[in-house]
Amino acid sequence: MAQSRRDFLKGTAWMGVAAMAAGSFAKDGVAAATGAPMHGFAVPPIPVIRIGFIGIGSRGTAAVHRIAQIPGCQITAICDINPARLEAARNWLKERGLPPAKEYGKTEDDWKRLCDTEDVDVIYSATPRPLHCPINVYAMDHGKHVMQEVPGVFNLDECWQTVEAAERNRRHCMMLENCAYGEYEMLAFNLVNKGMLGEIIQAEVGYSHDQRSLQYNPHDGVFWRIERHKTHHGNYYPTHGLVPAGKCMNINRGDRFDYLVSMETKSASFELYGRENFPEGDWRHTAKMVRGDVNVSLIRTVGGRTVQLTHNVCTPRPYSRGGVLMGTKGIFRAYPEYRVGFETKVGDGAAHSYFDAEKAERIREEYKHPFWKVAGEIAKKVGGHGGMDFIMDLRWVYCLQNGLPLDTNVYDLATYSSIVELSEKSVNSRSSAIDFPDYTRGGWKTAKPFVVDEIDISKFRFDNLAKDKDAQTV
Ligand SMILES: NC(=O)c1ccc[n+]([C@@H]2O[C@H](COP(=O)([O-])OP(=O)(O)OC[C@H]3O[C@@H](n4cnc5c(N)ncnc54)[C@H](O)[C@@H]3O)[C@@H](O)[C@H]2O)c1
Numbered sequence: 001m002a003q004s005r006r007d008f009l010k011g012t013a014w015m016g017v018a019a020m021a022a023g024s025f026a027k028d029g030v031a032a033a034t035g036a037p038m039h040g041f042a043v044p045p046i047p048v049i050r051i052g053f054i055g056i057g058s059r060g061t062a063a064v065h066r067i068a069q070i071p072g073c074q075i076t077a078i079c080d081i082n083p084a085r086l087e088a089a090r091n092w093l094k095e096r097g098l099p100p101a102k103e104y105g106k107t108e109d110d111w112k113r114l115c116d117t118e119d120v121d122v123i124y125s126a127t128p129r130p131l132h133c134p135i136n137v138y139a140m141d142h143g144k145h146v147m148q149e150v151p152g153v154f155n156l157d158e159c160w161q162t163v164e165a166a167e168r169n170r171r172h173c174m175m176l177e178n179c180a181y182g183e184y185e186m187l188a189f190n191l192v193n194k195g196m197l198g199e200i201i202q203a204e205v206g207y208s209h210d211q212r213s214l215q216y217n218p219h220d221g222v223f224w225r226i227e228r229h230k231t232h233h234g235n236y237y238p239t240h241g242l243v244p245a246g247k248c249m250n251i252n253r254g255d256r257f258d259y260l261v262s263m264e265t266k267s268a269s270f271e272l273y274g275r276e277n278f279p280e281g282d283w284r285h286t287a288k289m290v291r292g293d294v295n296v297s298l299i300r301t302v303g304g305r306t307v308q309l310t311h312n313v314c315t316p317r318p319y320s321r322g323g324v325l326m327g328t329k330g331i332f333r334a335y336p337e338y339r340v341g342f343e344t345k346v347g348d349g350a351a352h353s354y355f356d357a358e359k360a361e362r363i364r365e366e367y368k369h370p371f372w373k374v375a376g377e378i379a380k381k382v383g384g385h386g387g388m389d390f391i392m393d394l395r396w397v398y399c400l401q402n403g404l405p406l407d408t409n410v411y412d413l414a415t416y417s418s419i420v421e422l423s424e425k426s427v428n429s430r431s432s433a434i435d436f437p438d439y440t441r442g443g444w445k446t447a448k449p450f451v452v453d454e455i456d457i458s459k460f461r462f463d464n465l466a467k468d469k470d471a472q473t474v
Contacts, residue, residue, distance in 0.1 A: 035164065035166070035167025035168040035169075035170070036167060036170065037167070037440070037441075037443050038163075038166055038167060038409045038410050038411060039252075039253075039409065039411070039440065039443050039447040039448075040405050040447070040448065041170070041172070041405055041409060042399075042403055042404055042405045043145075043170075043172070043400070043403065044403050045400075045401055045402055045403035046121055046400045046401060047072060047401055048072055048073075048074060049072060049073050049074070049121050049122055049397060049400055049401065050074045050076040050119055050120050050121045050122070051067060051073060051074065051075055051076065051077075051120065051121070051122045051123075051124050052076060052077035052078070052079070052114045052115070052117070052120035052122070052123050052124070052144075053075065053077070053078045053079065053089075053101075053123075053124045053125075053126070054079045054080075054111045054114060054123060054124070054125045054126070054127055054131075054135060055079070055080060055125060055126040055127030055128070055131070055149075056078055056079075056080045056085045056086070056088075056089050056126070057080070057082070057085060057126065057219060057220065058126075058219055059126035059149055060080070060085075060124070060126035060127075061085065061088065061089065062384055062389065063124055063126060063389070063393070064078065064089055064092070064093075065092065066382055066383075066384055066389060066390050066393050067124070067393055067397070068093070068096065068098055069382060069462075070393060070394060070397050070460065071460045071461045071462065072397065072401055072460070073397060074099070075093065075098070075101045076101055076102060076117075076119050076120055077101050077102045077103075077104060077114050077117060077119070077120055078090075078101045078102075078103055078104070079103070079104035079105045079110060079111045079114045080105045081105045081107075081108060081110075082105070082220060083105070086103050086105055089101070090103070102114075102117070102119075111127075111131075111135060112138055115135075115138050115139045115142045115144055116142055120144055121144065121145060121400075122144065122145045122146070122147060122400070123135065123139040123144045123145070123146045123147070124147045124176075125139075125146065125147065125148050125149060126149045126176075127149070128222070128224040129151070129154055129224070129236075130154070130224075132148055132149070132151075132152060132153050132154065132158070133153045133154065133158035133161055133162060135148070136148055136152070136153065136161075136162045136165060136173050137161050137162060137165040139171075140165040140166055140169045140171040140173060141165060141169060143169065143171070144171065145171050145172040145173070145174075145400070146171070146172065146173045146174070147174055147176050147396060148173060148174070148175055148176060148413065149175075149176050150175055150176060150177055150237070150239045150240070151175070151236070151237060151238065151239050151416065151417045151419075151420060152173070152175035152239075152413035152414070152416070152417045153413070153414070153417045154236075154417065154420050154421075155420060155421040156418060156421050156422075156437060158417070159413075159414035159415075159417055159418055159437070159439065160414070160437075160439075162410060162413060162414060163410050163411065163414050163439050166409075166410035167410075172400075172406055172409070172410075173409075173410040173413055174396060174406045174407075174408055174409065174410075174413065175239065175243075175408060175412065175413040175416065175417070176392065177239050177240070177243040177244075177392075177408070177416070178384070178385055178388045178389045178392045179239075179240040179241070179243065179244055179321060179385075179388065180243045180244045180247060180392070180407070180408070181371070181388045181389075181391040181392040181395065182244070182334070182335070182385070182386070182388040183368075183369075183372050183376065183386070183387070183388070184323065184334035184335050184338055184364075185244035185323070185334060185388075186369035186371060186372055186391075187363075187364055187367055187368060187369055187372075188244065188248060188323075188325055188332045188334060189244065189247055189248055189369065189450070189452065190367050190368070190369045190370075190452055191330075191332060191340070191342075191363075191367050192248040192325070192327070193450075193451065193452045194367070195329075196329065196330060196342050196367070197325060197326075197327030197328075197329055197330040197331070197332060197342055198327040198328030198329030198330065198342075198346075199327055199328045200245075200248045200249050200305065200325050200326070200327045201304070201305050201306070201326060201327065201328065202305065202306050202307070202308075202325075202326045203245035203248070203249070203305075203306075203307045203308070203322075203324065203325050203326070204307075204308045204310075204322045204324040204326075205241030205242055205244075205245045205307065205308070205309055205310075205321060205322035205323060205324070206240075206241045206242075206308075206309050206310030206311055206312070206320070206321065206322045207237050207238070207240045207241055207310070207311050207312070207313070207321060208310060208311075208312045208313075208317060208318075208319065208320045208321075208322075209312075209313055209319050210313065210314065210315065210316055210317060210319070211225070211313040211314065212269065212270060212273040212313075212314050215229070215270070215313065215314075216270075216273065216274065216277070216278070216284050226270075226287075228291065229267075229270060229289040229290065229291040229314075230287070230288070230289055230290060230291075231290055232290060232291060232424055233264055233290060233291055233292070233295070233423075233424050233427040233428060234262065234264075234291070234295060234419075234420060234421070234422075234423035234424030234425075234426075234427055235262065235295045235297055235309065235311040235419055235420065235423040236291075236311070236420050237311055237313070238297075238309060238311065238416060238417075238419040238420065238423070239416045239417070240321050241309065241310075241321040241322045241323060242307065242309055242416060242419070243408070243412070243416055244323075245307055245325060246307075246412075246415075246416065247450050248325055249301060249303075249305050249307075250449045250450060251301070251412070251415065251444075252411050252412055252415060252440055252443075252444045252447060253444060253447040253448060253449045253450060254303070254444065254445070254447070254449050255301045255302060255303035255305065255444070256301060256302050256415070256436070256438060256440070256444040257299050257300075257301055257302075257415060257418075257436040258299075258300050258301055258302045258435070258436060259299075259300055259433045259434060259435045259436060260297045260298060260299045260300070260309075260419065260422055260423065260426060260433070260434055260436070261297065261298050261426050261431045261432065261433050261434075262295060262296070262297040262298075262422070262423035262424075262426035262427050262431060262434075263295075263296055263297075263426075263427065263431045264291070264292035264294065264295045264296075264427050265292040265293045265294045265295075266292050266293070267288075267289040267290070267291060267292050267293055268293055269293045269314040269315045269316075270287065270289050270293075270314045271287065271288065271289060273314070274286070274287045293312060293314050293315055294310065294311070294312040294315065295310070295311045295312070295423060295427070296308065296309070296310050296311075297309045297419065297422075297423045297426070299419075308322075309419070310322065318336065319336065320335075320336060321334065321335070322334075323335060327342075328346075329342050329343050329346060329351070330342025330343060330350075330351045331351055331354070333354065338360060338364065339354035339355065339357075339360050340354065340355055340360050340363050340364075341353065341354045341355045369452065370452060370453070370454045370455070371391050371394075371395065371453075371454075371455055372391070374454075374455055374456075374457040375390075375391055375394055375455060375457055376391075378390070378457075378462055379391045379394070394455060394460070395407060395455060398455050398456075398459070398460075401459070402459070407450075407453070410439075411439045411440045411443070411444075414437075414439040415436065415439060418436055418437065422434045422436065
């Protein structure tokens with residue numbers, strides 16, 4: 001990130017004060033502020049939220065279907081370069097008697113016209129990853145809040161660009177990390193918040209999902225996922241397991257990621273799959289990958305916690321996000337094998353083995369997160385990764401409709417997305433330690449910790465809810 005751009009943006013009185021308050025001046029990994037800090041940022045209530053969707057493939061289409069069912073949301077615009085996607089969305093809205101949305105997508109950058117329009121408050125972006133940063137910046141520069149799919153951006157320069165755009169425009173830019181809203185992840189957070197697991201000191205999380213078929217046979221025939229494997233080392237999809245764990249460690253709110261080391265296996269599984277499943281002459285038969293099969297990073301926080309983060313999308317194995325949290329008083333293990341155990345008196349040995357399934361089930365009911373208590377049934381009906389996608393959407397809508405800060409902010413988006421480049425740098429330097437930038441510029445020291453919040457479901461009028469099979473997502 002060129003210093004000159006920040007230097008150019010320096011200079012207003014409030015910005016100097018903000019930078020001083022945050023103890024932040026340009027030095028390694030800590031850049032001068034370019035706008036007011038975004039911790040705790042909220043905008044006045046937006047009772048009816050007008051949403052423009054960019055990218056209505058698998059994720060975007062499912063999001064249209066979910067959000068159309070949330071009272072107080074209007075889908076005013078949709079954009080996709082694939083006309084079949086636009087047609088399907090148009091028909092879906094029509095069949096349900098919903099107003100038509102303006103359509104965009106005639107050219108690769110027609111999404112800009114959508115961002116220019118006056119009748120959109122929020123851009124919901126579910127595009128291929130190279131478009132995330134350009135959309136974040138352009139949309140915020142044109143006064144829109146952004147909900148961006150994961151990972152929010154792809155390298156450190158894009159992280160800074162997105163942070164600076166949010167700060168200078170005073171707009172939300174939230175990463176749509178749905179797994180932070182999973183039933184088990186929220187149960188874990190509730191237990192942590194109540195002190196049942198003590199202080200969390202280590203997490204074992206990640207994303208292990210056999211995507212050989214998906215990556216070699218993509219929807220719409222566009223191979224954007226596999227491209228990264230062909231050209232780069234590192235963990236390019238770090239957020240699903242990590243964000244929920246980071247929440248339990250109050251990352252950017254009392255603690256922060258300090259540095260990571262990353263190591264990778266050789267590449268073997270994609271190549272074997274290609275040889276065995278595609279004929280000679282097909283590029284997949286002889287495709288070579290730069291990225292190794294399994295990338296493992298170890299992150300250490302300033303507060304002395306560690307996270308083991310795995311990324312593996314090509315060995316034959318069941319799906320897992322790890323979901324192990326270890327605290328000073330107990331242990332939690334999430335889907336696919338939920339278990340929990342904690343000591344009621346330090347050292348009583350009660351967590352030596354996990355609670356049996358029956359007891360763990362009782363804990364699950366007793367400590368269910370308030371969101372899941374009030375909206376779990378509706379969420380499961382609407383669908384989307386077992387309901388977590390809907391809980392996520394319900395929550396940001398609720399926050400915007402009620403003028404509340406969003407659960408995560410642009411610094412979180414940047415911090416978690418940084419791992420894409422940091423892990424690559426570490427692998428490329430024999431696993432040496434690489435520092436995280438402090439996007440908060442010291443603000444993490446005073447930012448309020450995460451709390452267990454509520455949704456007042458009565459503020460929504462769910463009288464017209466229909467389960468839609470299309471709302472199920474990949
Ligand atoms: N949170 C999750 O659980 C989850 C799951 C899968 C994917 N994702 C993320 O969601 C995003 C989209 O993934 P997907 O699986 O829906 O991909 P997809 O390929 O199914 O959909 C992408 C859509 O974007 C459209 N598009 C491409 N270029 C465009 C442009 N210039 N303007 C407008 N539209 C354009 C494509 O036509 C396509 O319809 C990715 O960032 C991915 O990382 C998140």
